[in-house]
Amino acid sequence: xxxxxxxxxxxxxxxxxxxxxxxxxxxxxxxxxxxxxxxxxxxxxxxxxxxxxxxxxxxxxxxxxxxxxxxxxxxxxxxxxxxxxxxxxxxxxxxxxxxxxxxxxxxxxxxxxxxxxxxxxxxxxxxxxxxxxxxxxxxxxxxxxxxxxxxxxxxxxxxxxxxxxxxxxxxxxxxxxxxxxxxxxxxxxxxxxxxxxxxxxxxxxxxxxxxxxxxxxxxxxxxxxxxxxxxxxxxxxxxxxxxxxxxxxxxxxxxxxxxxxxxxxxxxxxxxxxxxxxxxxxxxxxxxxxxxxxxxxxxxxxxxxxxxxxxxxxxxxxxxxxxxxxxxxxxxxxxxxxxxxxxxxxxxxxxxxxxxxxxxxxxxxxxxxxxxxxxxxxxxxxxxxxxxxxxxxxxxxxxxxxxxxxxxx
Amino acid sequence: xxxxxxxxxxxxxxxxxxxxxxxxxxxxxxxxxxxxxxxxxxxxxxxxxxxxxxxxxxxxxxxxxxxxxxxxxxxxxxxxxxxxxxxxxxxxxxxxxxxxxxxxxxxxxxxxxxxxxxxxxxxxxxxxxxxxxxxxxxxxxxxxxxxxxxxxxxxxxxxxxxxxxxxxxxxxxxxxxxxxxxxxxxxxxxxxxxxxxxxxxxxxxxxxxxxxxxxxxxxxxxxxxxxxxxxxxxxxxxxxxxxxxxxxxxxxxxxxxxxxxxxxxxxxxxxxxxxxxxxxxxxxxxxxxxxxxxxxxxxxxxxxxxxxxxxxxxxxxxxxxxxxxxxxxxxxxxxxxxxxxxxxxxxxxxxxxxxxxxxxxxxxxxxxxxxxxxxxxxxxxxxxxxxxxxxxxxxxxxxxxxxxxxxxx
Numbered sequence: 001x002x003x004x005x006x007x008x009x010x011x012x013x014x015x016x017x018x019x020x021x022x023x024x025x026x027x028x029x030x031x032x033x034x035x036x037x038x039x040x041x042x043x044x045x046x047x048x049x050x051x052x053x054x055x056x057x058x059x060x061x062x063x064x065x066x067x068x069x070x071x072x073x074x075x076x077x078x079x080x081x082x083x084x085x086x087x088x089x090x091x092x093x094x095x096x097x098x099x100x101x102x103x104x105x106x107x108x109x110x111x112x113x114x115x116x117x118x119x120x121x122x123x124x125x126x127x128x129x130x131x132x133x134x135x136x137x138x139x140x141x142x143x144x145x146x147x148x149x150x151x152x153x154x155x156x157x158x159x160x161x162x163x164x165x166x167x168x169x170x171x172x173x174x175x176x177x178x179x180x181x182x183x184x185x186x187x188x189x190x191x192x193x194x195x196x197x198x199x200x201x202x203x204x205x206x207x208x209x210x211x212x213x214x215x216x217x218x219x220x221x222x223x224x225x226x227x228x229x230x231x232x233x234x235x236x237x238x239x240x241x242x243x244x245x246x247x248x249x250x251x252x253x254x255x256x257x258x259x260x261x262x263x264x265x266x267x268x269x270x271x272x273x274x275x276x277x278x279x280x281x282x283x284x285x286x287x288x289x290x291x292x293x294x295x296x297x298x299x300x301x302x303x304x305x306x307x308x309x310x311x312x313x314x315x316x317x318x319x320x321x322x323x324x325x326x327x328x329x330x331x332x333x334x335x336x337x338x339x340x341x342x343x344x345x346x347x348x349x350x351x352x353x354x355x356x357x358x359x360x361x362x363x364x365x366x367x368x369x370x371x372x373x374x375x376x377x378x379x380x381x382x383x384x385x386x387x388x389x390x391x392x393x394x395x396x397x398x399x400x401x402x403x404x405x406x407x408x409x
Numbered sequence: 410x411x412x413x414x415x416x417x418x419x420x421x422x423x424x425x426x427x428x429x430x431x432x433x434x435x436x437x438x439x440x441x442x443x444x445x446x447x448x449x450x451x452x453x454x455x456x457x458x459x460x461x462x463x464x465x466x467x468x469x470x471x472x473x474x475x476x477x478x479x480x481x482x483x484x485x486x487x488x489x490x491x492x493x494x495x496x497x498x499x500x501x502x503x504x505x506x507x508x509x510x511x512x513x514x515x516x517x518x519x520x521x522x523x524x525x526x527x528x529x530x531x532x533x534x535x536x537x538x539x540x541x542x543x544x545x546x547x548x549x550x551x552x553x554x555x556x557x558x559x560x561x562x563x564x565x566x567x568x569x570x571x572x573x574x575x576x577x578x579x580x581x582x583x584x585x586x587x588x589x590x591x592x593x594x595x596x597x598x599x600x601x602x603x604x605x606x607x608x609x610x611x612x613x614x615x616x617x618x619x620x621x622x623x624x625x626x627x628x629x630x631x632x633x634x635x636x637x638x639x640x641x642x643x644x645x646x647x648x649x650x651x652x653x654x655x656x657x658x659x660x661x662x663x664x665x666x667x668x669x670x671x672x673x674x675x676x677x678x679x680x681x682x683x684x685x686x687x688x689x690x691x692x693x694x695x696x697x698x699x700x701x702x703x704x705x706x707x708x709x710x711x712x713x714x715x716x717x718x719x720x721x722x723x724x725x726x727x728x729x730x731x732x733x734x735x736x737x738x739x740x741x742x743x744x745x746x747x748x749x750x751x752x753x754x755x756x757x758x759x760x761x762x763x764x765x766x767x768x769x770x771x772x773x774x775x776x777x778x779x780x781x782x783x784x785x786x787x788x789x790x791x792x793x794x795x796x797x798x799x800x801x802x803x804x805x806x807x808x809x810x811x812x813x814x815x816x817x818x
Contacts, residue, residue, distance in 0.1 A: 026424030279696025287688025
């Protein structure tokens with residue numbers, strides 16, 4: 001079954017608001033196992049609205065409209081539906097009575113233009129709106145459905161849940177279940193190359209998405225029961241984990257920082273950081289996680305060579321290898337855990353730009369993770385603007401921490 | 410001139426993300442004086458994408474596409490544009506060289522499928538992407554334009570501002586001049602209340618936008634010459650500044666951190682931070698600014714009471730007033746500037762949540778800025794999730810620093 005969303009309102013096209021209704025409805029349709037092929041935003045213009053609705057009605061089984069049900073002449077959803085279905089609006093006595101009662105209960109005289117909120121057409125079943133004056137429309141004819149709901153999110157959601165979903169469920173068969181694997185240390189295309197064999201399956205489907213903090217691999221199965229869908233996802237998940245190995249750091253809502261902190265807490269370990277080019281971003285990401293103080297002891301931001309030495313990096317290390325060196329990163333990691341009495345230390349030094357240093361190019365970053373007697377490190381060259389380099393360096397540091405703990409078992 | 414936005418990606422149609430790119434572009438197009446009539450979201454499906462692009466190209470002068478420029482077989486924007494324009498993609502030697510250099514610089518073998526990120530067609534001028542591997546496309550033929558940009562918001566915005574806007578401006582008839590006032594310490598509705606008298610003017614127009622780090626007041630004038638437009642904006646700007654006073658901290662691309670750092674550098678002052686509940690976010694924001702090391706000396710992240718004392722907060726202060734107190738924030742500010750030999754210190758203590766502390770509610774935050782002989786402070790109660798409280802506390806600290814320096818003149 002194919003659905004399409006139509007979001008109506010000039011305020012969307014001026015960028016005054018984001019179309020969060022469409023996001024909500026997309027999630028709901030997907031959970032109902034209904035395929036959503038198009039989302040369109042149209043302004044308060046009858047020609048463009050009718051044209052767009054006509055096309056949606058022609059190519060989809062269900063059109064879900066939000067907005068355009070208000071009482072003003074800019075609210076044109078009813079007119080557009082009536083035009084597309086070739087039916088004529090009439091005032092429904094019951095809806096009119098309800099409408100007048102609503103205004104009476106607030107001691108307001110109903111503006112006569114509001115009467116169009118009592119309109120129906122022959123194909124329409126009105127949908128109750130407990131939170132506003134505009135009833136929704138469920139228009140069903142020849143096996144196709146057009147649903148019109150208010151644009152105000154809390155009115156729309158209440159109507160969707162209580163009035164629309166119960167009418168949609170009988171029309172759909174399947175249940176959907178989705179699980180996301182979060183992948184670190186591989187680009188999206190490398191992930192796809194590894195998963196080549198799984199990418200073309202239709203059910204479960206598998207798709208990759210590049211997110212700022214990871215590459216997501218989303219596995220979705222459609223089945224008659226949730227248990228069945230879960231079982232299908234589990235099979236593909238096992239194959240994907242086999243192909244991606246330790247690059248899979250978490251699932252669903254896991255983040256690089258939440259996973260690293262959980263590992264620290266489970267092992268009863270504490271963490272301290274000494275950051276140069278990331279300037280406190282690693283500490284900030286760690287402290288985004290509730291309960292981070294159970295493992296994250298403290299952090300330094302040590303920009304200058306003097307500060308690094310003041311906080312325990314040996315002068316010889318900096319003199320011999322330079323501030324931008326893996327040796328300095330290792331010394332920073334050691335110094336932070338010793339100075340702060342933490343079991344693990346992270347050291348990060350590099351060049352976020354815009355200017356090169358020590359003849360080394362912008363984007364050069366050295367990262368080290370030190371625990372008692374063992375140090376892991378990585379040296380990278382990141383591209384992009386200053387904030388982008390900071391971000392990639394911080395995410396890479398969190399991943400190195402995870403792998404370091406992983407090796408310790 | 411008529412524009413249309415096409416947002417490409419199955420993740421939109423599954424509701425995994427909201428189409429905030431469309432909101433941003435809608436605001437930008439409106440500021441350029443370009444009419445936006447339709448926004449469409451399409452999945453990663455060549456037939457549906459081509460069908461939708463063909464229609465958009467037929468009925469609009471400019472089609473702005475985001476997404477579908479990745480290296481995978483799900484990324485089909487280039488294929489769709491080539492099909493609609495009836496042109497054949499070829500590998501551009503320069504783009505290929507850049508692409509291979511990017512992978513070489515990271516010691517990664519380029520997956521061969523990435524080569525399509527070096528494609529062009531005859532009508533296309535490639536658009537530089539400083540933050541990623543996918544160049545954009547500017548396809549111009551017979552007076553119509555199709556622009557394709559990456560879907561990752563920070564890559565898209567950077568490309569839009571530096572590559573697309575300069576090419577669009579000449580195509581729009583009238584000259585538009587826009588200036589944005591950046592406002593701190595007031596909510597969007599308070600800003601609108603103060604600017605009531607100016608909000609309904611047609612030219613220049615004035616609109617407010619709530620951004621994460623400020624409320625923006627955008628003043629846009631349309632005129633025959635840029636000088637004329639600038640003059641019109643200047644008049645309204647003066648009135649707006651009169652109504653908003655010291656809440657205006659900057660213009661256009663200024664940020665709370667860039668403004669504070671510029672003031673410090675101009676005055677030859679240095680800064681150190683001691684952060685508790687913000688966990689390094691203030692240091693990280695400051696170090697987002699190129700050249701921040703000219704003023705920002707160093708930062709501590711001191712979560713526990715012990716760490717605060719180890720770094721110079723008197724035990725009596727914590728015992729008497731508690732860790733979550735304005736007195737402790739003031740002591741942290743003093744300690745950080747003394748310990749790190751900076752002229753100014755910032756101290757932040759509070760409860761980011763989820764659990765209350767010392768019987769004080771989640772969201773309680775105390776911030777202090779100390780310079781030789783003078784301390785400014787503020788105590789706030791922020792609402793929202795942990796990361797939101799951290800963010801608001803950090804932005805408030807940067808604003809307090811600005812006002813502190815402002816008073817010192």
